[in-house]
Amino acid sequence: MQNFEHLVTDVTSQESFCCLDGETLLNASVRSGKNIIPVGCRNGGCGMCKIEIVGGDYRTGKMSRAHVTEQEEGQGIVLACRTMPGSSLEIRSKGTSPGFN
Amino acid sequence: MYKGVMRPGHVQIRVMDMAAAVSYYRDLLGLIETHRDSSGRVYLKGWTESDKFSVVLRETDRPGLDFCGFKVFNNEALESLEAALKAFGCKVEDIPAGELDDCGRRVRFDSPTGHVFELYAEKTRTGKWGISTVNPEAWPRNLTGMKATRFDHCLLYGADLDGTLELFTKILGFSLSEQVIDENNLRIAQFLTCSMKEHDIAFIRNAEDGMLHHVAFELDTWEEVLRAADLISMEDVPLDMGPTRHGLTHGQTVYSFDPSGNRTEVFCGGDYFYPDHEPVTWTADKLGKAIYYHSRELNDRFLSALT
Numbered sequence: 072m073q074n075f076e077h078l079v080t081d082v083t084s085q086e087s088f089c090c091l092d093g094e095t096l097l098n099a100s101v102r103s104g105k106n107i108i109p110v111g112c113r114n115g116g117c118g119m120c121k122i123e124i125v126g127g128d129y130r131t132g133k134m135s136r137a138h139v140t141e142q143e144e145g146q147g148i149v150l151a152c153r154t155m156p157g158s159s160l161e162i163r164s165k166g167t168s169p170g171f172n
Numbered sequence: 173m174y175k176g177v178m179r180p181g182h183v184q185i186r187v188m189d190m191a192a193a194v195s196y197y198r199d200l201l202g203l204i205e206t207h208r209d210s211s212g213r214v215y216l217k218g219w220t221e222s223d224k225f226s227v228v229l230r231e232t233d234r235p236g237l238d239f240c241g242f243k244v245f246n247n248e249a250l251e252s253l254e255a256a257l258k259a260f261g262c263k264v265e266d267i268p269a270g271e272l273d274d275c276g277r278r279v280r281f282d283s284p285t286g287h288v289f290e291l292y293a294e295k296t297r298t299g300k301w302g303i304s305t306v307n308p309e310a311w312p313r314n315l316t317g318m319k320a321t322r323f324d325h326c327l328l329y330g331a332d333l334d335g336t337l338e339l340f341t342k343i344l345g346f347s348l349s350e351q352v353i354d355e356n357n358l359r360i361a362q363f364l365t366c367s368m369k370e371h372d373i374a375f376i377r378n379a380e381d382g383m384l385h386h387v388a389f390e391l392d393t394w395e396e397v398l399r400a401a402d403l404i405s406m407e408d409v410p411l412d413m414g415p416t417r418h419g420l421t422h423g424q425t426v427y428s429f430d431p432s433g434n435r436t437e438v439f440c441g442g443d444y445f446y447p448d449h450e451p452v453t454w455t456a457d458k459l460g461k462a463i464y465y466h467s468r469e470l471n472d473r474f475l476s477a478l479t
């Protein structure tokens with residue numbers, strides 16, 4: 072599974088990018104050059120990269136509770152800089168969907 | 173007018189992973205680890221600082237600033253400042269000696285921008301780290317990373333800049349050294365000093381109160397700032413901006429994020445302040461140049477990523 076690539080699709084813009092197994096969604100978004108997810112601290116603190124996972128498997132690292140509550144986490148709200156894919160993913164981002172935060 | 177507040181003395185920073193935070197603040201910034209307390213907090217200092225610690229890391233589930241403390245001249249000054257803070261209407265809390273190991277009684281209070289500050293007069297003095305107080309050498313040989321010399325200032329975000337300016341100037345004896353004024357004559361940034369430094373604390377107007385923009389540490393030279401930026405790349409640490417020069421204060425600087433997303437600055441140089449100086453004013457239409465003196469372009473991440 073080491074360098075396995077997962078397709079990540081933004082449901083609002085229908086843009087997608089590839090994310091390596093073990094790579095964060097934010098890193099892959101930046102690498103794609105498509106600027107789908109806003110970039111802040113890259114370390115789970117500022118909340119700028121907050122997205123919603125609409126479908127697919129993923130795992131997360133430590134995320135500031137000031138930005139993702141336990142309840143939100145259960146609903147698929149994550150910080151993209153602390154989230155790694157386990158399958159292809161569908162996401163919603165405030166970068167392309169301004170109403171969402 | 174001088175009220176006995178001498179200098180920024182300490183910050184307590186919230187981190188989400190202590191081991192990662194210690195490797196950032198100690199091994200990369202080059203602060204000296206001086207103590208760990210029974211609640212798991214880690215104490216550090218820049219090598220030139222005379223007291224035992226200036227940075228306290230506390231592990232919890234969200235990053236940000238717990239409080240920023242200023243050291244005052246003596247206990248009489250502490251008592252009169254405490255009375256003045258109460259009269260001003262601050263919520264004042266007495267933190268007993270020893271709540272932070274090696275620190276005396278602290279007077280904790282809130283600011284109109286929703287931040288928590290402290291004053292204290294006593295902390296265990298251990299002297300500059302690695303050199304003697306008698307016939308001292310220029311620097312200790314075994315420093316690591318960026319070799320940060322001292323904790324220098326914080327930049328904080330909150331709404332009530334006017335109330336906070338009044339608190340810091342009238343009650344605590346700070347002076348306004350620099351400001352940014354918008355087209356409606358509203359002060360959107362204020363840099364305040366209690367010393368000859370261009371700033372000891374700074375605030376930016378922001379709808380959400382109590383937010384941290386950065387904690388800053390001093391380096392000796394521009395060459396050291398460049399070397400710090402090299403280390404940020406070598407360690408693959410998220411860079412925020414720089415190395416560059418600010419228009420505001422004219423300091424030379426580079427910013428990065430700690431492993432919990434708190435922004436830190438390492439910088440050198442900058443202007444100086446005497447109490448007879450007029451505040452320096454930057455206008456908001458030149459904000460790009462005020463922040464990034466060379467690129468002169470604003471960057472959304474630098475303005476809005478906060479903890």
Ligand code: FES
Nearest residue numbers: 111112113118152
């Ligand atoms: S970029 Fe700051 S939380 Fe992800």
Ligand SMILES: [Fe+2]
Nearest residue numbers: 327386388437
């Ligand atoms: Fe600064």
